[in-house]
Amino acid sequence: MKKIQLVDLQAQYADIREELDPVITEVIENTAFIGGKYVQQFEKSFASYCGAEHCIAVSNGTDAIFLALAALGIGTGHEVITVPNTFIATTEAITRTGAIFRFVDIDPFTRTMDIKALENAINSRTKAILPVHLYGHPADMDAINEIAKIHDLFVIEDAAQAHGAYYKGKRIGSIGKATCFSFYPGKNLGAFGDAGAVVTNDSKFAENVIRLRNHGRLTKYEHSIEGYNHRCDGLQAAILDTKLRHLDDWTAKRRAHAKRYNELFAGISQIKTPGEREEVEAVYHLYVIEVPNRDAVLAELNNNNIGAGVHYPVPLHLQPAYAALNLPVGSFPETEHSAKNILSLPLFPELTEEQIQYVAKAVIQAVQR
């Protein structure tokens, strides 16, 4: 069997290159490289896809989170509550505003923010809550929004892995004040380089993000404040707009593949398959199981030409970058348990039944050894 990648971007490009290549040529012929009509078109399409009023396309997902926080006035002296089982971009964006982050543990079923822990972490400096819809499973937004309302806090969602996911019948992006997406190439909706977006229903907030994205200006020569260069490229926007038409189909395939893995692993006591709360539709950016002896299983799969991985093996509070926080092993037991046992299996829309069966068989053999 040819190597089965964790994510096969070549398979996706092969499927839609006839649609994409002319679009790329068109952007180049129009020299619409930064901002401009292709960016505006994609912003309109993605806002509508999310069921939101505004989409502000930006340079990448990390900058989307940073700009959302900055546009809400979050900075020095403030605290933002988030989780330690995420990619470091989440906390980097908080630190960059001058605010500090406070970690809370996760719910072991959804691997998203634990609501009780969230309530206990709020103090007088808390200004915002930053849940992460990890692997494409939405966090419990009603509970989070209710707590935010009681304590007068902002909610900024990290939806870098959750394009198109539903929470109680609503698309992620349509629920809160600020939802931040990444379009990194391997994401469910991926560009051919870096790109990201902030999605919102709040016009004033949207204007603040637009201003900060482009050197503090809304018109060409007037800079009302100092901002940043966090604009989106025309090429990326045009590619994303074209790919967006396929996203629902790709998501349906991801969900079907996840269901198929679940069926093949049913009854294998050593394998814990991913949970999905009844009120959500997860989009399986990653299909993550838990197994004993994870590192040995991972090595065996890799030896069998299977591109399995771990997202993420070291929780943020145990990263050298955050050693100064002095959060020892044992600080966040659910996150630490997860980091030790999780295993991401190949999952992308173009995955075949034969490949799924090959992977599942190899996993079952490895865990039963």
Ligand SMILES: Cc1ncc(COP(=O)(O)O)c(C=O)c1O
């Ligand atoms: C959970 C999470 N947050 C933030 C980011 C940052 O996005 P980007 O790489 O586009 O800056 C990523 C992806 O890399 C991510 O997975």
